[in-house]
Amino acid sequence: MAAERLVVVGGDAAGMSAASQARRLKGPEELSIVAFERGDFTSYSACGIPYWVSGDVEGPDALVARTPEEHRSRSIELHTRTEVTEIDVAGHRVRALDRDSGESRWTGYDKLVIATGARPVRPDLPGIDAPGVHGVQTLDDGRALLDSLDRAPGRRAVVVGAGYIGVEMAEAMLRRGFEVTVLNRGAQPMATLDPDMGRLVHEAMDGLGITTVNGAAVTRIDTGQDGRVTAVATDGGTYPADVVVLGIGVEPETALAREAGLPLGPHGGLLTDLSMRVTGHDDIWAGGDCVEVLDLVAGRTRHIALGTHANKHGQVIGANVGGGYGTFPGVVGTAVSKVCDLEIARTGLREKDAKAVGLRYVTATIESTGRAGYYPGAKPMTVKMLAEYRTGRLLGVQIVGRDGAAKRVDVAAVALTAGMTVEAMTALDLGYAPPFSPVWDPVLVAARKAVSAVRAAGTD
């Protein structure tokens, strides 16, 4: 019997994790694996790009977990600089374009993995393609931005967007010695937090010398005689810029899937079942930034572009296509980030998320420290907790602070997964010693206050 053929579209975390896991389970005599990647790199950490730009990390090689050569040495037939341009579902084949030779050819598959990732949102504005305006989605983007910094005529950077990428790039540009202005369309930076918590991020960014302009809608990129960016115009003013970084967010890269008639969700991502198999298609799997995932708290799908999910998807897909078994049950929406020493974390639902899915809730916000108050280096953190009205079930946690603030959100992530009430959380046996926590961990302090809020809200 001839070997089955697995074709993988996309050579980053989800695709190559799937390929590697499948190869671990089945040798080349049983399964041939062909992977197509349109860029030069495989299995890299896009999340690390801000730290490469800041100078903290030597890039781009350090950000590559596994090179094309390493994949090939594991009997994976990997084609880089080769873009899949069509999926023929009925014919069980994909058409791939060699970007160097310009030649296209069809490759048949028995099983297909779609891992096409996400693409940065790039608003259709005058000047958006001018030299000096950069996205930071791929390693090539990172390299282009670093080259651009060297050529920048001055030291003024404008970052468009104040989500994770925006705030991380603001820090990176600051560390590169730029004067940084962040243009934020929303009411506060970090729209993945409630505005009251986003305000704390805003204040901290002010303290770091980063200028944040809220409610700023970009209308135009101005350019000079040489065509390079000179300023970013908004509905409220114009901001001179020697370099512009776009950190507006990403959307699923699913044009191929759409053209192939595969099912997409409300956020434009591929829809899969728990085994990461594309809904309605027994021999097609999808994972990573191009899919929608089930939000276990909200009970609906979301699009979340995050390497840790992509790696898990890849593992699950690889297990299943390799004859093993694995499922991805969903997410609770955990994310952590930082601006300099300010740590930012969230999991579960924000107030507006809870409202959007019909959940009535109470909130509790507390201030505490990451160590015993008397221990040197103890620094403040703010924890906001949402609990369901009546039942007291935990709905979400947001944390802004320093010194161990961010990863405390993991406790809430596990509690959300387990469906715990905030009352049950008050009894959690969390690690305590003065260098690591006050005698009541900040998460427990928030849970206690949330219990009071649930009680005060009554049961009518």
Add this chain to the structure above:
Amino acid sequence: MAAERLVVVGGDAAGMSAASQARRLKGPEELSIVAFERGDFTSYSACGIPYWVSGDVEGPDALVARTPEEHRSRSIELHTRTEVTEIDVAGHRVRALDRDSGESRWTGYDKLVIATGARPVRPDLPGIDAPGVHGVQTLDDGRALLDSLDRAPGRRAVVVGAGYIGVEMAEAMLRRGFEVTVLNRGAQPMATLDPDMGRLVHEAMDGLGITTVNGAAVTRIDTGQDGRVTAVATDGGTYPADVVVLGIGVEPETALAREAGLPLGPHGGLLTDLSMRVTGHDDIWAGGDCVEVLDLVAGRTRHIALGTHANKHGQVIGANVGGGYGTFPGVVGTAVSKVCDLEIARTGLREKDAKAVGLRYVTATIESTGRAGYYPGAKPMTVKMLAEYRTGRLLGVQIVGRDGAAKRVDVAAVALTAGMTVEAMTALDLGYAPPFSPVWDPVLVAARKAVSAVRAAGTD
């Protein structure tokens, strides 16, 4: 109607948390509160003493969360330097001795809280009471030790015991400029870890210049002409000492309770129900270091002296005696500590704990880092995980490492509380960003390996 009277025996975390919470719920016209504390201090952090001794913390005032005056200002009739010497259960009264005047008197109670804490194990050895030999259980102990350091004729310190207190005091003495030898009766330091993980602590202590002698049973304290300690003799050798710190552990201080006929468990601690009411006694509660707590993983009681539990007990007791409601469901055995920058954490069962309660298990040990491997400051950590044979239920986690190692154990603590399998843990949505975690958090890496171990162990 006259106010009910609540009597509290013991003025540290559990007792005064109970008093404070009861006072919040009921005013003096409804409930009079009388508390007796045999020492000078109330509501202090004994866990902070090593950091006071090391010089990191200004003591002892910084370690006091609430002073006697603060308690009195909240309408709590607090008597310090007053020791309860007898509990008359039938007569609903306690006898208290004023340690300054030498006078004793009886005080009647409607409700009684016993929070007598723990006392350090002090083996009956020749010379154990010599000047220069110190326990570190109370703030008075801390002050006595600091005075002793000033008077020490040389700079050789011997720490007896290599548990939490032992390793923390080893660090403290090192930071005070002493040459430190730790005498450890067990096979490896940190007997609360499995020996393979304790060995990592041993190696790190070696690296810090702390000499650890394993398998060393102390037989005698040698003293000089002035009566002060000069050396510690063991069955394997004699170690010169200018100061000796005893960190052998503690046991419940329950002599009073025993004499009063109250029920004690196999570890000598008071037994309570879930509301922290002493078993069989409707009007007596107990909490803190003098009680045994239910180990939710092992399904039996343990004695754990830890301020965070004491505070929780106090809250629960205060709620219940104040007419509210609260329960303490039990612990999973979480503890964190450090020696210099080496972090040490554990939760759940060690191998020998699992064996002792008849659980068959598999283990998985992995090495990872606390940040993305390429991120500056990434340092190694080792995670060991125990899972139940067949079911794959998480049984325990031990972590030794640097840079955010310790508090990662909290994820396992919540998972244990929720009864998760290691397979369910592999899908946990933990915070990921390069400064905070590799793309697979070390706990998830351990869970994945534990899943393989469960599978490999079969299901027969």
